[in-house]
Amino acid sequence: MEPAVEMARSGSVDFVGLECLAERTLVTGLIERAADPAKGYDRRLERRLGPLLPAAVANRCGIVTNLGSANPHAAGERIAAMCKANGLSGITVAMLGGDDLSGSLDDVVWEGDPLEEGGRWLGAHAYLGVEGMAEAFREGASIVVTGRVADSSLFAAPAIAALDLDAEALAGALTAGHLLECGGQLTGGNLAATKGRQLDAHDLANLGYPTATIERDGSFVLGVLDGKPARLDLVSTTLQLLYEVHDPRLYHTPDLTLDFGNLLLEEVGENRVRVSGARGAGRPESLKAIGFVKRPGEVADVEITYAGEGAIDRAMVARDVLRERVESLGLHDYAVDLVGIDSVLGAVAHLAPGYAPPELRVHISARCTEAEEAQAVEDEVYALTLSGPAGGASLRSERRPHVSVVSGRVARSSVNVSVERLVS
Amino acid sequence: MRISDVAAGRAGDKGDVLDLTLVAYDDEGYRTLVHRVRARDVEQWLAHVAPSPVVRYELPNVRALKFVASRALAGGVYRSLHAGMHWQKAAIWLLLDKELPDA
Numbered sequence: 001m002e003p004a005v006e007m008a009r010s011g012s013v014d015f016v017g018l019e020c021l022a023e024r025t026l027v028t029g030l031i032e033r034a035a036d037p038a039k040g041y042d043r044r045l046e047r048r049l050g051p052l053l054p055a056a057v058a059n060r061c062g063i064v065t066n067l068g069s070a071n072p073h074a075a076g077e078r079i080a081a082m083c084k085a086n087g088l089s090g091i092t093v094a095m096l097g098g099d100d101l102s103g104s105l106d107d108v109v110w111e112g113d114p115l116e117e118g119g120r121w122l123g124a125h126a127y128l129g130v131e132g133m134a135e136a137f138r139e140g141a142s143i144v145v146t147g148r149v150a151d152s153s154l155f156a157a158p159a160i161a162a163l164d165l166d167a168e169a170l171a172g173a174l175t176a177g178h179l180l181e182c183g184g185q186l187t188g189g190n191l192a193a194t195k196g197r198q199l200d201a202h203d204l205a206n207l208g209y210p211t212a213t214i215e216r217d218g219s220f221v222l223g224v225l226d227g228k229p230a231r232l233d234l235v236s237t238t239l240q241l242l243y244e245v246h247d248p249r250l251y252h253t254p255d256l257t258l259d260f261g262n263l264l265l266e267e268v269g270e271n272r273v274r275v276s277g278a279r280g281a282g283r284p285e286s287l288k289a290i291g292f293v294k295r296p297g298e299v300a301d302v303e304i305t306y307a308g309e310g311a312i313d314r315a316m317v318a319r320d321v322l323r324e325r326v327e328s329l330g331l332h333d334y335a336v337d338l339v340g341i342d343s344v345l346g347a348v349a350h351l352a353p354g355y356a357p358p359e360l361r362v363h364i365s366a367r368c369t370e371a372e373e374a375q376a377v378e379d380e381v382y383a384l385t386l387s388g389p390a391g392g393a394s395l396r397s398e399r400r401p402h403v404s405v406v407s408g409r410v411a412r413s414s415v416n417v418s419v420e421r422l423v424s
Numbered sequence: 425m426r427i428s429d430v431a432a433g434r435a436g437d438k439g440d441v442l443d444l445t446l447v448a449y450d451d452e453g454y455r456t457l458v459h460r461v462r463a464r465d466v467e468q469w470l471a472h473v474a475p476s477p478v479v480r481y482e483l484p485n486v487r488a489l490k491f492v493a494s495r496a497l498a499g500g501v502y503r504s505l506h507a508g509m510h511w512q513k514a515a516i517w518l519l520l521d522k523e524l525p526d527a
Contacts (some may be wrong), residue, residue: 193432242445244436333503343507346473363507
């Protein structure tokens with residue numbers, strides 16, 4: 001939370017955005033809301049907003065966040081209560097609704113059959129745009145809390161409200177939003193580059209998060225607070241610009257399809273990049289929808305370590321024993337990997353001769369149709385400690401539910417964006 | 425010469441789709457990437473771990489190539505049998521470590 005609190009305290013930032021909702025993070029919120037209608041917002045809400053609220057209010061810095069997850073209404077009530085408890089009165093909190101499609105699943109055109117293999121719905125959401133958020137800020141909200149909205153729209157909304165941007169400039173604000181949405185990934189985090197500034201552990205532990213200074217024409221300058229360690233240059237900006245964008249000339253946001261084909265990036269100072277030339281390519285007629293489907297059974301994830309002289313040979317024997325045992329259970333949908341060799345990027349063609357890592361983990365993931373089957377897989381790994389190669393140690397076991405993410409499109413007319421307000 | 429000598433990179437994903445970005449350090453590097461790293465090369469490098477058709481997009485204005493593998497992550501993060509979740513965050517090394525193919 002420090003980057004957001006520092007930005008709010010700096011006095012040079014008008015709004016901070018907290019984007020906390022990955023594609024599948026909503027599943028947790030949906031499960032919690034089903035158990036308790038007052039829950040379902042992000043569990044980290046108190047921890048994150050606790051230190052930020054007083055700093056933001058003192059510096060007249062607005063907050064926009066999707067910490068509302070599956071329950072923005074409950075999140076807004078919680079935030080208003082937190083304001084009150086901190087002696088912050090007269091703060092307007094706006095909650096954005098309308099993304100929840102659980103009552104209108106049939107209005108969505110899904111890809112494929114979402115309920116195949118005996119699936120049942122956990123929930124579904126539309127990705128909303130700036131509509132509602134921008135109005136809420138225009139009408140005096142200090143804090144806007146949402147569920148599922150497009151990340152680029154989340155960050156663009158305050159700029160649109162504050163600058164009264166026209167359609168031309170909207171492309172720029174959404175591009176700025178897209179660049180800011182992953183925080184430190186714009187400023188040197190998760191950056192695989194052998195050239196240019198290399199950040200050390202201390203830099204990364206204190207990484208400067210990005211800011212965007214947006215002009216009325218939609219151009220903007222990216223930066224970090226003075227003195228913060230960061231790598232914000234053409235390489236870092238381009239990697240984030242294209243991150244999870246499939247066709248860079250047709251990047252769909254709910255508000256506008258963006259074309260990055262003519263974008264101009266310029267380094268205009270240390271850790272300062274100017275971005276201009278963002279263009280729109282029409283407004284999508286429908287909104288993206290995403291649903292979560294629970295299917296029967298679960299995935300068993302079990303691990304065991306082999307260490308010391310000959311660890312690699314014993315780990316390979318353990319892998320073969322496991323394969324034979326699991327096959328004998330009638331299970332065929334599984335993978336056994338050696339963590340330290342082939343568990344991430346797949347089979348290694350040639351290990352260096354004499355390669356002898358001091359320890360290795362053997363990992364099995366098995367897709368099981370019922371809990372008892374998952375237990376049997378776990379038991380087979382535990383059996384290795386007694387009946388397998390020597391020294392099987394440090395076991396760990398987990399179960400994951402079978403949850404599939406399904407995508408679709410929903411007409412704007414089937415989605416009713418709403419804004420609720422609370423004053424603390 | 426390896427790809428990492430001329431470009432930086434990052435992997436991302438949405439649903440079933442794996443996308444890999446390479447950004448060249450300079451104009452010459454970008455020309456090298458365009459001529460020597462084709463969609464079919466990437467398709468081959470992914471085949472053993474995430475088989476999928478691959479489409480390449482060129483962005484000369486920012487000296488970048490994108491490779492989009494639309495069916496590489498069938499069923500998404502929860503469905504994967506890889507150890508741990510989000511193995512694909514490391515997938516960029518399926519490209520960066522490779523010797524540049526001949527043009």
